[in-house]
Amino acid sequence: MTARLRMQRYMTGNISRRFWRVWQRNFKVYQRNWLVNFIPPLLEPLLYLMAFGVGLNQLIGDIDYHGMRLSYAAFIAPGLLAINMMNNAFYENTYGSFVRMYYQKTFDAMMATPLNLPEIITGEIIWGATKSVIATSIMLCVVSLFGFVRYPAGFLIIPLAFVGGMAFGSLAMYFTGTVQNIEIFNLPIFLFITPMFLFSGTFFPVETLPSWAQSLSIIFPLTHLVNLTRCFCLDVYDGQVLSGMVFILIFILIFYPLAIARMRSRLIK
Numbered sequence: 529m530t531a532r533l534r535m536q537r538y539m540t541g542n543i544s545r546r547f548w549r550v551w552q553r554n555f556k557v558y559q560r561n562w563l564v565n566f567i568p569p570l571l572e573p574l575l576y577l578m579a580f581g582v583g584l585n586q587l588i589g590d591i592d593y594h595g596m597r598l599s600y601a602a603f604i605a606p607g608l609l610a611i612n613m614m615n616n617a618f619y620e621n622t623y624g625s626f627v628r629m630y631y632q633k634t635f636d637a638m639m640a641t642p643l644n645l646p647e648i649i650t651g652e653i654i655w656g657a658t659k660s661v662i663a664t665s666i667m668l669c670v671v672s673l674f675g676f677v678r679y680p681a682g683f684l685i686i687p688l689a690f691v692g693g694m695a696f697g698s699l700a701m702y703f704t705g706t707v708q709n710i711e712i713f714n715l716p717i718f719l720f721i722t723p724m725f726l727f728s729g730t731f732f733p734v735e736t737l738p739s740w741a742q743s744l745s746i747i748f749p750l751t752h753l754v755n756l757t758r759c760f761c762l763d764v765y766d767g768q769v770l771s772g773m774v775f776i777l778i779f780i781l782i783f784y785p786l787a788i789a790r791m792r793s794r795l796i797k
Contacts (some may be wrong), residue, residue: 543646549783550651551658558659569612569663573670576608577601580731592734594764605676606758607730609667610692613757614750616663617656617693618721621700622713623653635795645795649788652699657693664689667725671761681763688760692753695776698783699749705760705790724750729758749779 558565580600590597628634638648668685671677677685703716727741728734728750734742745751752772759769 542644543650545646545794546643547651547654549643550648551655551700553634554652554655555658565659565662566666569616569666570670572612573608573667575675577605577671580604591733593758594762594766596762596764598762601674602676603733603758605671605674607754609664609671609689609761610728610754610757611725611730611749612667613660613661613689613692613753614696614721614724616660617695617697618700620656620659621652621697622704622716623702623710624656625701626707626710626713628652629795630710639795641683642773643673646788649701650789653694653697653784653787656697656700657690660693660696661686661689677761678763681760685757686762688756690755691773691776691780692749695749695753695779695783698780698787701787702783702790705794724748729754749776750775752776 563568584600588600590599591603592598593603612666635648639645653766665686668677672682674678703713707713707715727737727745728748729745730750734745734751737745752768754777755768756772757763
């Protein structure tokens with residue numbers, strides 16, 4: 529294939545099943561460091577539940593949620609799962625993808641193959657979502673030991689982790705195509721990830737926030753991810769399930785093509 533034809537193919541945006549080769553490459557690297565990747569989602573919920581669930585539970589007491597009385601530990605457990613979904617996809621498709629693109633030149637090597645750019649970016653985002661599923665599955669096992677997840681509804685958290693990973697992976701890849709150096713990732717983390725971490729109903733109900741903050745939290749994808757995770761953990765369903773899933777799917781439909789377009793302008797001159 530000539531360089532001109534290859535360039536034309538990069539610009540068409542056609543995506544075939546070859547994007548799985550990108551996923552496969554990243555999975556092989558993950559397998560080599562599986563122990564390092566296994567430990568954080570195993571220990572993180574234990575540390576949070578001991579620090580917040582045990583320590584603050586004595587001060588806060590039970591919490592009213594959808595007509596149910598929950599211990600504080602049972603309330604924050606789904607929030608920890610949702611944060612885990614967000615962090616694994618976001619950090620993989622920001623720092624991880626940026627290192628592969630800029631320092632390791634892995635993207636350049638891939639673009640010398642029949643893979644086109646949309647296939648590379650799709651493979652990267654799906655890999656980020658896969659990391660969310662793996663880490664969430666590990667954390668779910670730990671949280672379940674405390675009796676904070678009701679089954680079989682709790683099994684729905686696994687596919688939810690993939691959907692949430694796609695949402696935050698797409699957002700992360702958009703930032704990866706925007707920043708000029710790796711230090712600038714501190715800016716979207718400070719402006720987007722940290723506010724969502726604190727004000728998306730993870731550690732306290734959104735209803736306790738001022739009205740303006742409640743309205744602002746609605747546009748946070750993590751708010752909807754937390755609500756869905758909590759509904760599946762508690763086996764409680766209401767209008768938040770449908771509206772939350774619709775919001776996250778729309779978020780993906782917006783940021784997935786934006787991520788591809790941004791990466792195209794970044795890599796193809």
